[in-house]
Amino acid sequence: MKNYEEVVGIDVSKKSLDAYCYQAQVHKEFTNDITGYKSLLKWVLKVTKASKVFYCFENTGYYSLKLALYLSSESIVYVEESPLKIKRSSGIVKEKTDLIDSKLIARYGWLYREELEPSVVKEQSHLELGRLLALRDQLVRNNAGLKGTLKEMKVLLTSPSTDVGCLSLKRSIDYQEKQVKAIEQRIQDIISADASMSKNYELLTSLKGIGLVVACQLIYHTGNFTRFSSWRSFSSYCGTAPFKHESGTSIHRRKQCHYLGDRKMKSLLSMASVSAIQHDSELRLYYNRKLAEGKDKMLAINNVRNKLIARAFAVVKRGTPYVVLQQHAA
Template sequence: MKCFVGLDVSSTKLDVCIMSDDTELGVLFSASLGNDIAGASEIKKQVLELNDTYVFKRIVIGMEATSLYSFHPAMFFNDDSDLKKLNTEVMIEQPSKIKKYREAFEENKNDTIDAFYIADYFRIERFTRSYLKEEKYLALQHLTRTRLQLVEQLVHTKQHFIENIYYKCNTLSVELQNESLNTSVWSATIMTLMTEDYTLDELAETPLEDFAELIKKLGRGRFKAPDKLAKAIQAAIRGSYRLSLVQQDSVNIVLSLLAREIRSLEKMIKEIDQAIEDMVETLPEYQCLTSVPGIGKVFAAGIIAEIGQIERFKDHPQVAKYAGLNWKETQSGTTSSQNTSLAKRGNRYLRYYLVEAANSVRRHNVEYAKFYKKKKNEVPKHKHKRAIVLTARKLVRLVDVLLRNHQLYTPPRRFMEDN
């Protein structure tokens, strides 16, 4: 006889339903308990007592992947020494799969019913075996996921900064592009000029030589052509609309606040990058991935943290599906659609790090550069976006091989001979 424990997890509750594969016995135990150590211990107690009565051949404790809320219960049952002696398996399933299973029965929805159908879903044993990540991967994941959240926040803040720069000096971006200057509107020097105690009229009236010297000072001598940058900024100021005094004050305040936020976020990202590098060096897998030209420690850490033990996955298509780098098949009769969309239903963190790593690898690796170029030239629209996602899917195969075989990257012989 087998035992299946279904847990519906929320921030405060653990709704539990325990059943066996013998449908005549019905539900063996059902309750609503607190999502705390006492509630989890009570569930463990019930499982052990039922096992004394029925001597289960297999015990499966299943729950939906609710990230933060399911973390502690999953680790509690997975690490418990008494449950380990009974070969207890802790399974985490995608909520969408269990939702579709429950909807097939057209039942009302509440936590008690949800726990029942979670247990029943695992009872039919159509789920894919899952392995909980080891603690070292989870610790790294806290850092890499926080880094992505900071990066997304930085991108949003920079977009807001550009919007307000447009209010203040609407031709600045155009002038910088016209002069072919490798300087963006959120460079430290531009941000200082636009947010410190400099009015646009003062900057426009400053002699070009003095303005170039100011830029050279603010940029600490890093600009190759400070006079050219000074000329572009003054041209932008002269060609831009002027705001009223009241609007100038509001825009200046917003720009100053956003500039401080950008500097703060960039500093935090540097600090978390250092923490990631220090931690990932303790993992043997990072050497495998960083052996690929273009994959640094941060990208390697993001990929490793989300994949965890590569043995969790059967093969590279499963890894790709987990990342959401797979395409939906649309087929009816003898007709198959050529227009298929990216699933994007997997782990968005893993997808982000794989895509970013692929974008870096194709700049350093001849094989991936040729593949990217080929895919980019196949379509008239969304060239880069499509090509880089396909390149990321190709990278998944390499990542899977390196991690599964614990080996370093070696370029294909044909590319080595070309060089």
Template structure:
């Protein structure tokens, strides 16, 4: 098992590259094309690497998992930075496939646990929910400045429909999350933490399925909540967060805000930071990180949150 294979995913095609013999092949991104791709990959493969491309990679991921082919799904921005680091400035489907194959071999990427079909469905529902939230915000902004009666009527009707659509998606998310006992147990553990509701717990598990399977530093880093040192020679800059999953941080913002009011430990920590002269947004970021670390630790030990003893 020495082959590392890179696959560039697009809406119509899948461009594949093998490291052992440098072979390249292109397949249609449909069920028939993916079956042909699996035959081309064979069974002596160490890792298949592809970029996360939303709906376009879903069929590939499910077929690879179904065939027990080890794979790693990488962030497109990280893949592009790797290409720049090795001097690959050109960007074509064929070049990207070769670059992804090399990335898997050079960085020794670890295979990922395949997502269940239910998790794929929940991701799609969550994406639709976030789009509706954006529509809701835009409609409210337009309504605040609308002066024509017919426009106001249309916007009010649209806002009512958006609320109904969001409620429908929320119900679907709850139903899907309850089908898998393991997933449902994780939701219950996260929802036991003051400040985290059921839907927020589901969102965290969708955005960060790795949670509970890593150490606390890795969890904070993956969310982009780990402070990064800024220094060079005698110059010492401020530590700041960067990178990570922006949607995950957005999902943690309100729970952290609520936790500073209802969770005694978080309230105490937040007040300590404010009294130490930290800005409110810095203190709240620290609470977000603490909340995520707590969630990761509870999931790792498979136990509910309990109030700390005084």
């Protein structure tokens, strides 16, 4: 991106876009729809003399996805960056408006243009997979809440089997469970339709502790294992990689996981680790050995999480299912 002469910082919200040209130092607001995108491109051509321009904006989920899809369809170079990275690079900012945010995004794009890489929209199957996984998670959480409410009502009522409220809750729970199953079936269809994803799914599920949800989440977050160069990079992304904390001669703390990371992925890996400890003899021995060394349970579980991540990347790279070595030992 170092050869570009102008960067347009865009603050994306639900209904509007605030665009700021860093070199031209001009600002204008547009609607967050196709009409607004076309007006934005015409405006940029009008106000800047630069021949090479790229666009920079924060990843805000569905709101920024529409813009990314349009720019990609027009073969326009853009960078979709993490909001946290832009915020941390901005220093101390005491005021917040859409105009200031767009200026800060443009400033970030210009200062880091030599390090930034153009963003690419994920394939349609990956986008749908992500939407379905998020929807499934929401339905499961909603259903857990309904089940908790039903359990409390049953304790209070003398005849819960005939109570209208209990019957209504049961119907809602049954309906949502059917919806979850339908979503899972659609997820499996998406995986099966893509040869590469289907192959990686089979490899991942050969690991004890990794089932449908964890395998699909791994495929989605890693871009089908193309986004991260190594398992250590993905471990850092999830927040399971330990880092040093030292300064001078007085501060020498033990390695700790950073609080920044994908909490959903970290939580799923924790549940997968607990399951793997129960069903995988090698990981169970490994976990018990860490406990015997004096490590607390959460630290030992984190070691198992990293083992699972390493195994997942290994089976995909090798292209063969995981084999438990102990069962072949003499």
